Amino acid sequence: MSDNQREALRQKALTEIALLDTPPEREFDVLAKLAQRILGTGMSSITLIAPERQWFKARCGPLAPETARAQAFCPIVAETEAPLTVADARLDPRFAESPFVTGAPNIRYYAGVPVRVRRPDGDPVTVGTLCVLDERPREPTPTDLEVLEELASVAEALIESRAVALRAAEAAEEHRLTVVRLERERRQFKQAERMADMGSYRYDIAKQSTAWSDGVFAIHELPVSGGVPNGEIMRYFPEPDRKAFNDAVMRTLDTGEPFEMDADFVTAKGNARRVRCSCEIELAQGKPVALIGLIQDITERHDLEQRLRHQARTDDLTQLANRAEFHRVLDARLREARSADGDVAVLLIDLDGFKGVNDVLGHAAGDAVLRRVADRLRASCNNGCLPARLGGDEFAVVMSADLDRVGLDRRVRRLLHDLEIVADGQGQISRVTGTIGIAWSSAAAHDRDVLLRQADAALYAAKRTRKGTAQTYQGGADHRQAG
Template sequence: MPDTQREALRQKALAEIALLDTPPEAEFDTLAQLAQQVLGTSMSSVTLIDPERQWFKARCGPLAPWTERGPALCTVVFETEAPLMVADASLDPRFAASPFVAGEPHIRFYAGVPVRVRLVNGDRVTIGTLCVLDDKPREPKASDLDILNKLACLAEALVDARAVALRAAEAAEQRRLAVERLERERRQFKQAERMADMGSYRYDIAQNTTVWSDGVFAIHELPVSGGVPNGELLNFFPEPDRTRFLDAVLRTLDTGEPFEMDTDYVTAKGNGRRVRVSCEIELSKGSPNALIGLVQDITDRHRLEERLRHQARTDDLTQLPNRAEFNRVLDKRLHDARAQGQELAVLLIDLDGFKGVNDALGHAAGDDVLRRVADRLLRLGQDGCFPARLGGDEFAVIVPVELGRSGLVSMVETLLRDLRFDGGEPGYTAKVAGTVGIAWSASADGDREILLRQADAALYAAKRSRKGTSQTYGDDGAGRHAG
């Protein structure tokens, strides 16, 4: 490894143990004292070396707390990561000019060994030295380095223990922060559940048990303390949604494809709800382990959507279906009739005398007439007919295939009588009646536009002949009814 990379690794390791510039510690002081006493020198130190200086974690004798790194003898041990012993530094060309040799503390004898720290990957890297120094020359002995190496092992054990403790403290702090983050996220999720009327679930396939979040308990109107009613989960879905939901779950288990569906729901307290349920597979080692998903109470949203749909399809004055809804239903019933090989009839109704009520008594009286007509037409709905207001004083009725041509005759006669009444108020009345045009889908080949044109033609044929009667398209008078 290049020297620059090795230096960077040593400095990183030194920084990670956070030992620089820390207060004195008895264990390190004792090591320095042992080295001094055993080797009989006037000075000793446990030295850490950073990019600019050597700093003494422990020292004995006339040593400053720190010195510049460059001219220090310990720098050689640090950079070579090898022991060094010098009998007389003043005679060694490498150190004779050093200010620590030429000046205080007048180093002559020096013996030093590396102090290393174990990295997480098991490698050891030098972070400093354990050394003894004297202001008098002495003959080096091999035993001096042997003693220093043994004492350095103790120093390294202290450093390693500190590194392990720091890593453990850091890991504990990370765990504490993770727990705090999870708790914070849990609270935020619970708040989100409450705001969205939502909850989550997890069904363990092997254990056949389900876990709910608080939000799901709230949707079920069940206390959290009671636990999940595992054996009764499908009972909350009324039919046919129960079967539909179960089929979707089985399909997900079989194919792995997630699903999302809206379904009716009945809570533990018997209250009807509309919920949105999502479901997907949770895998463990590539195999299905659980089903997970969300349950959201969309009752209010569903009711609003239903109201909006109702408003979009309903005439505001009479509360009958409007023209758009009439056309939609007629298209569907024509399709069904064709599929069954049957026919249905459409009645177009135009009010006679209505303009007189509006002109004489105003629109409020006219509106009352329209509502009375709607009430009479709604009675037809009990027999499977579909009445609607197309606009103004024009109404229409879809007659079901079950009624047939023979049943239609008596129904139209009754309808013509029901549509004949007096509109107005005391002092003024106006006769109101209805004229009806009839067309059968067979003559229009099941085409809505043609069918309605035929019914309209029959209506105006009846009006020309006699108002307050009915006419069937294609008849030459035999189909006229006078009500």
């Protein structure tokens, strides 16, 4: 891809997130302050790179709201899509004549990392940076970029959440509840300041004793005055992470290779946390004398990732799996079936009479019917089944692998009965039924697209025969299953 193409893609992504020239938002301001505070610099910013200018969504220190793009630092990070550190800009030929170096804000030190957004139809695109700056020269350290990359990932989550909320707000009424929940979750990002909750430790190999910074005591919810609980440190890690952490430490002692890992953690007060631990060897005259490292409370970020992962896989209205999650699970089941020479059954379900509910009783009644359908699908599915909403009034079920054709027939008959729903309101009544198309993976050579086409063919054959019934696809013909 050429530079011009990358630039066009960046500007398109920047337009899509609709963040440029928006009012200040505390969540972004907190991230900029955290970067400045943790790295001890005079300035910091979250910068978006427009065609002719760089604009600061958040800034700390003597920075203007926006500047020209030419001869600035952040555009280089965006264009190269790579971190950038400059120890002394006066000695760097790229920046020595920059007006931002020769005049206010008199930048000498710079460290910045890309801030990316994921577009619906492609790979992540760099739209800006998270950076720190200072009026004094400074030798960069690996920690500078590590901290910035951690905080940049939170900025990316904030931007993604904001973009999702914006798209949802512009959608139809059926997405209204999604918008409300996303906005509530967006406000929860105000707790991002906890990203600075970290501390350092040092384990003296000869003395077999550990020293903690105050931050480590805070994470453990222990008073500093009580000292380090040597001999009991590992008990704060529940299994299996306790063993994983122990094994990682032993490997570092044996090989000298550092490690970083995330682990579950329980504080002295019994509070469950998620922490990130790093560890490396400290050498003296070429010999290992200690293990040193950091521990950071990443509970909020971990929980956020879990919620976003759940949101990405779940239909908001019905809380069933969405189309993407249905495809993911179906693909996994098909791989298992191929390996074990087994079979997988898929049910495609279309609601009959649903449009009449919306037309006669309104969309609120239609939403209530969809939720009732979801409840009945959940009730009819055991642990091996996955019910999903594909969109509109279309549903699907991946059946459990241990269900044979006789068992499936009984399940389908019961499901047809459960899908007979009567909706009423304002003196009017509408009746909804479900028509089901069934296909088995063995007849589709365990190919997902073929399997779904066969189930769809069986579904519409059933509709042509009689709505509210089910048919199974068999070798090019549709076989009546249940009525």
